[in-house]
Amino acid sequence: NAGVTQTPKFQVLKTGQSMTLQCAQDMNHEYMSWYRQDPGMGLRLIHYSVGAGITDQGEVPNGYNVSRSTTEDFPLRLLSAAPSQTSVYFCASRTGQETQYFGPGTRLLVL
Amino acid sequence: GNSVTQMEGPVTLSEEAFLTINCTYTATGYPSLFWYVQYPGEGLQLLLKATKADDKGSNKGFEATYRKETTSFHLEKGSVQVSDSAVYFCGVGSNYKLTFGKGTLLTVNP
Numbered sequence: 436n437a438g439v440t441q442t443p444k445f446q447v448l449k450t451g452q453s454m455t456l457q458c459a460q461d462m463n464h465e466y467m468s469w470y471r472q473d474p475g476m477g478l479r480l481i482h483y484s485v486g487a488g489i490t491d492q493g494e495v496p497n498g499y500n501v502s503r504s505t506t507e508d509f510p511l512r513l514l515s516a517a518p519s520q521t522s523v524y525f526c527a528s529r530t531g532q533e534t535q536y537f538g539p540g541t542r543l544l545v546l
Numbered sequence: 547g548n549s550v551t552q553m554e555g556p557v558t559l560s561e562e563a564f565l566t567i568n569c570t571y572t573a574t575g576y577p578s579l580f581w582y583v584q585y586p587g588e589g590l591q592l593l594l595k596a597t598k599a600d601d602k603g604s605n606k607g608f609e610a611t612y613r614k615e616t617t618s619f620h621l622e623k624g625s626v627q628v629s630d631s632a633v634y635f636c637g638v639g640s641n642y643k644l645t646f647g648k649g650t651l652l653t654v655n656p
Binding site: 466468470475476477478480483485491493525527529534535536537538539540 | 580582588589590591592595635637639642643644645646647648649
């Protein structure tokens with residue numbers, strides 16, 4: 436199993452550009468989540484999904500969209516990037532109350 | 547909603563010293579508790595977990611006990627090593643969400 440994979444590893448955007456951060460898992464987990472990690476702020480939940488076709492907002496959802504058309508994939512979309520979205524983004528998946536597995540992260544810089 | 551408060555650090559110790567990182571939580575229902583570790587440049591990895599009151603999670607010499615009466619899940623290790631240098635996150639999970647503390651940077655010097 437590859438676990439949780441994320442692409443790209445690093446991205447530079449200009450303010451106002453859009454992009455999609457990809458996340459995929461091959462463990463058949465029903466729960467998937469997106470977090471952002473910022474210095475002094477820890478990990479904050481952006482959006483999460485409890486299964487294909489079901490998504491909900493987390494702690495800091497503004498400026499981000501998600502969809503879950505398959506069990507495996509959970510892309511995160513930035514519609515109009517802002518410097519405040521400069522961060523490291525982690526995707527995670529789990530089943531039930533079991534261990535949550537994290538991807539390696541995407542480092543995003545918005546100029 | 548759920549929340550986690552953990553010692554923010556940074557914490558600097560000498561090799562073989564005793565480590566405690568405090569973590570307290572608020573949550574509804576019967577949450578599971580976790581400690582995750584993040585080594586430089588990497589994602590988070592599960593270090594240990596406990597799923598009910600009085601459970602003790604342990605791994606790689608680290609331990610934490612689920613204390614419902616004090617809503618705490620403090621991380622301890624009797625003798626730290628240089629290789630334990632990392633950021634440690636306490637987490638509480640219930641329903642569909644896993645909520646983390648802000649993380650504690652641990653540096654262990656030889």
